Amino acid sequence: MLIRPAADDLRTIGSALGRILLVVAAASLIPIGWAVAGQEWNPLGSFLLMLSVFVLVGVTLLRVSLAPRSKISTDQRHLDWGHGMVVVALTWLIVPLIGSIPFVLSGHYASIVDAYFDAMSGLTTTGLALVQDLDHLASSLNFWRHLLHFLGGQGIIIAALLLFGGRGMMTLYRGEGRDDQLLPSVRSTARAIWAIAMIHLAVGVVALGAVAWIVLGFSWQRSLFHGLMIFFAAFDTGGFAPQSTSLAYYHSAIFESVTAVLMVAGALSFAFHFRLWAGVNRAWKPAFARFRARVAALFSRTDGEEALSGDDWRPGDRRADGSFSLFENLETRSILATFLATMMFTMVGLAVLGIYTSVAGLSRQGFFQILSAHTGTGFATVPSAELARWTGLAFGGMAIAMALGGMASSTAGGVKALRVGLTVRAITDEVRNDLLPEGALVDTGYYQFGRHRLTPEVARSAMVVSLLFVALFLLGTGVAISYGVPLEQALFESVSAGASVGLSVGVTSPAMPVVLKLTYIFQMYLGRLEFVAVFVLIGFVYSMVRGR
Amino acid sequence: MMRTRAVIAVVVMLGAVFACSGPAQAVTVSTIELLEDGEKFAGQEVTVVGELVGDYGFRSDGSMWTQLNSDSYAIRPIVEGGPLRGSNVGIGIRMPAEFASDLDPAGRYRLVGPVVSVTGIWRYHDAKRQGETFLDVASFTLQAPGRDLAEHPDWVVYGVALVSALIAGVVAFGYIRKRDTK
Numbered sequence: 044m045l046i047r048p049a050a051d052d053l054r055t056i057g058s059a060l061g062r063i064l065l066v067v068a069a070a071s072l073i074p075i076g077w078a079v080a081g082q083e084w085n086p087l088g089s090f091l092l093m094l095s096v097f098v099l100v101g102v103t104l105l106r107v108s109l110a111p112r113s114k115i116s117t118d119q120r121h122l123d124w125g126h127g128m129v130v131v132a133l134t135w136l137i138v139p140l141i142g143s144i145p146f147v148l149s150g151h152y153a154s155i156v157d158a159y160f161d162a163m164s165g166l167t168t169t170g171l172a173l174v175q176d177l178d179h180l181a182s183s184l185n186f187w188r189h190l191l192h193f194l195g196g197q198g199i200i201i202a203a204l205l206l207f208g209g210r211g212m213m214t215l216y217r218g219e220g221r222d223d224q225l226l227p228s229v230r231s232t233a234r235a236i237w238a239i240a241m242i243h244l245a246v247g248v249v250a251l252g253a254v255a256w257i258v259l260g261f262s263w264q265r266s267l268f269h270g271l272m273i274f275f276a277a278f279d280t281g282g283f284a285p286q287s288t289s290l291a292y293y294h295s296a297i298f299e300s301v302t303a304v305l306m307v308a309g310a311l312s313f314a315f316h317f318r319l320w321a322g323v324n325r326a327w328k329p330a331f332a333r334f335r336a337r338v339a340a341l342f343s344r345t346d347g348e349e350a351l352s353g354d355d356w357r358p359g360d361r362r363a364d365g366s367f368s369l370f371e372n373l374e375t376r377s378i379l380a381t382f383l384a385t386m387m388f389t390m391v392g393l394a395v396l397g398i399y400t401s402v403a404g405l406s407r408q409g410f411f412q413i414l415s416a417h418t419g420t421g422f423a424t425v426p427s428a429e430l431a432r433w434t435g436l437a438f439g440g441m442a443i444a445m446a447l448g449g450m451a452s453s454t455a456g457g458v459k460a461l462r463v464g465l466t467v468r469a470i471t472d473e474v475r476n477d478l479l480p481e482g483a484l485v486d487t488g489y490y491q492f493g494r495h496r497l498t499p500e501v502a503r504s505a506m507v508v509s510l511l512f513v514a515l516f517l518l519g520t521g522v523a524i525s526y527g528v529p530l531e532q533a534l535f536e537s538v539s540a541g542a543s544v545g546l547s548v549g550v551t552s553p554a555m556p557v558v559l560k561l562t563y564i565f566q567m568y569l570g571r572l573e574f575v576a577v578f579v580l581i582g583f584v585y586s587m588v589r590g591r
Numbered sequence: 592m593m594r595t596r597a598v599i600a601v602v603v604m605l606g607a608v609f610a611c612s613g614p615a616q617a618v619t620v621s622t623i624e625l626l627e628d629g630e631k632f633a634g635q636e637v638t639v640v641g642e643l644v645g646d647y648g649f650r651s652d653g654s655m656w657t658q659l660n661s662d663s664y665a666i667r668p669i670v671e672g673g674p675l676r677g678s679n680v681g682i683g684i685r686m687p688a689e690f691a692s693d694l695d696p697a698g699r700y701r702l703v704g705p706v707v708s709v710t711g712i713w714r715y716h717d718a719k720r721q722g723e724t725f726l727d728v729a730s731f732t733l734q735a736p737g738r739d740l741a742e743h744p745d746w747v748v749y750g751v752a753l754v755s756a757l758i759a760g761v762v763a764f765g766y767i768r769k770r771d772t773k
Binding site: 083084085088089091092094095096098099102103105106109148149150151152153174175176177178179180181182258259260261262265269286287288291292294296398399400401403404405406407408424425426428429552553554 | 626627629644645646647648649650651655656658660662664668669670675676677678679680681682683685698699700701702703716717718720721722723724725742744745748749751752753755756758759762763765766769770
């Protein structure tokens, strides 16, 4: 029997949702500042409208959550697992809806569906776009498109956790498809994730801006603009670009290289980043200490080496916390193996097709496209019409790379490397079990930031999500085929939408049927939240209607 | 305004005709043809008419890189009430930096870039540039200078924003009062 949610359940959900919308409202002050600085008055009006709607909806939800009949006070109210999932699922529907207001009013979109498509694509870090005449779009609107990548990639929920914290908030974090708790408390984990993102932001924008200014010869203002936009899209594995020709606009191997580093950084899990940073910190700590001691020795005339006597750390030691065991991780091995395999497929496919006549051309273009696909970024250095001609093995390599995606709890989409590794491991364990004599014990252990045992529950969970992704890809493919799109192109575009990639072979365009647009919106939404939160929302709505 | 548009349209059309009868062997193509069947024109001398958009990237080797769009937005941009005609259709172009020394700023928001007719070799998957595709411009004619576009604030949007902000303020005030009394 289904139980109808109580009024207090709705208030709990409303309260959390209201707070999150106020966080997004605060974020929308940034494009407002941008529009004022750029004297872009029409976009400014649309941003003000968006801000007021965010605030209005947010405070209304908070107001309703304080209804007098409520038996529980706000302080006592905390989210359980189901509430959290519903809040996350609703957040990812409502934020693009209100966030698309400036797009609708810009006149660069043919319909509200198109504007919502782009807002959802931005927030889910997909990168498919229906904007028209992007090259004349206001810079503040362009900034908002890219900021949506950052909000979606770093997690609106994480920002809310950082500000509000509280009991039960971890369920929101998990609802966004993240499961690594870096530090003991939710708030400190959120703070660590934002710290990692901010350091990358500073370094990434400076690096990209410097290349644009020094190598590409742009003005410094425009260099900074391009650096910021490309950083948001690369580090959050988004794929929007400020110009219609995507990364091909820059015609620079150096710019592509810096972008590629950021794309890889975006596809790594925050747990990986965190341990990498901790390891680097430990590796450099003795060197800094030695340097400090030598400087001190210069002035105090004491033996600087003595200052290090207490530190017995040597580079290359395997730390107990696993900081130098990152390459033993099942996930790291899985992503390296799938990247090399799909790259080989694609390269061989391109060589067979004879698309590139030089090895350098094949390497640079093939490598960048496959990296963009596997990290789920979606930047392209070739036009979509040309990508559509990458058939056979090249198509297979690209489609598989997009479907597999980056690491779990990263900004990338797709099945994710950990699930791929666990699924392969479960299958090989099963085969080994069948081949060995009866009663023989098979080691079911695997390494992922420490030793774990591959239980049937873990294996089943990984396989179920993988199968759901396959079903999601088939759904989009089927709908596109029904509109006369060739199979290969339909599959490519569907995988791109479902795995939050954003590469396109030309199917995604303002002229495509509305049903196909809605299908891709649904795929982006479901793929980004990795099903669970959406299923819980559907169940919640159903129980509201049919429950007792 | 209508007159200006008409003049620009005529200039662009004349430019296309002029380009057709221009340098020997140069085929006049659109950017969409180059993007959809680039291999067909590989290594050929082609002429393309379009608007320069984005940035002018002056590089240390004496070249200037930018983007050339052949689409309707060069004639009637959306800010001027031009119709939506899909995504931009652009290609990368490289030209000697001196060609660009007197050019108006490239097209972007509230700015239509200079409309030019460029003739050059279509470098398709150029081996020297690791497979990049672009037009290597050898000659260049300005068809129409760049121009600023006027943008009139949409007061209706501001009005609606103000009203919803007021309502949000009232609700927020009610919420704070109620929360504090609880």
